[in-house]
Amino acid sequence: MKRGSTLFLKIAVILIGIPxxxxxxxxxxxxxxxxxxxYPDFSYMKxxxxxxxxxxxxxxxxxxYQAFKLLSYIDKNKAFSELSVxxxxxxxxxxxxxSSLFVVGMPLFYIMAEIDDxxxxxxxxxxxxxxxxxxxVFAAVLQRLLQEAIHIKSENDLTV
Incomplete structure (x- = not known):
C-alpha cells in the first residue's frame, strides 16, 4: 500500500489532538x-x-497514539496482524x-449543575x-472482525 494512502487520516488524528x-x-x-x-467551603473541589x-x-x-500506530501498520501492509489487533x-x-473516569466525575458535574442551575x-x-x-464498542467490533480475518487468512495460507 502506498505510504500516503493514510496520510489524511494521520493528519486528522493530529488535528483531533491539538484542539x-x-x-x-x-x-x-x-x-x-x-x-x-x-463551593468556596470545599477548597479541594478545584x-x-x-x-x-x-x-x-x-x-x-x-x-x-494507538490509532496513529494502527495507520502506520496499514501503510506497512501489516493491517492483518496481531499488532493491529x-x-x-x-x-x-x-x-x-x-468513560469510567467521566462516570466517576459525574457527581462533581452534578454538584456544579445543581448550584448553578x-x-x-x-x-x-x-x-x-x-x-x-x-x-x-466500535473498537471491540473491529478487533473481533480483524481477529476473524486473521484466522481466515491463516487457514487459507495453510491450505495452499
Whole structure:
C-alpha cells in the first residue's frame, strides 16, 4: 500500500489532538475555578475537577497514539496482524477508561449543575460517557472482525 494512502487520516488524528490539548490548557482551569467559586467551603473541589479532566487526557492521547500506530501498520501492509489487533484492544481499553473516569466525575458535574442551575453540564458529561462507550464498542467490533480475518487468512495460507 502506498505510504500516503493514510496520510489524511494521520493528519486528522493530529488535528483531533491539538484542539483537545488547547481545551485542556485553557478551558479546564476555567471550569475548575468556576467549581471553586461555586463551593468556596470545599477548597479541594478545584483540584478534583482538574484531576478528573487531566486523568482523562492520558488515555485519550494514548488512544490517539494507538490509532496513529494502527495507520502506520496499514501503510506497512501489516493491517492483518496481531499488532493491529493489539492496537485496537488498547483503543478499546482507553475508551472504557475515559468513560469510567467521566462516570466517576459525574457527581462533581452534578454538584456544579445543581448550584448553578445548569443542566447542560450534566448533558455534556453524559455525552462524553456515551461517546467513549460508542468508541469502545466500535473498537471491540473491529478487533473481533480483524481477529476473524486473521484466522481466515491463516487457514487459507495453510491450505495452499
Amino acid at each position: 483537545v490539548l488547547a481545551l485542556y490548557f485553557f478551558l479546564v482551569p476555567e471550569i475548575a475555578s468556576f467549581a471553586a467559586e461555586l 483540584h478534583l475537577v482538574i484531576l478528573d479532566f487531566y486523568a482523562t487526557a492520558i488515555p485519550f492521547y494514548f488512544a490517539l 493489539k492496537a485496537l484492544k488498547n483503543i478499546k481499553y482507553c475508551a472504557i477508561t475515559i 445548569a443542566p447542560g453540564i450534566i448533558l455534556i458529561g453524559l455525552v462524553m460517557i456515551f461517546a467513549s462507550m460508542v468508541i469502545a
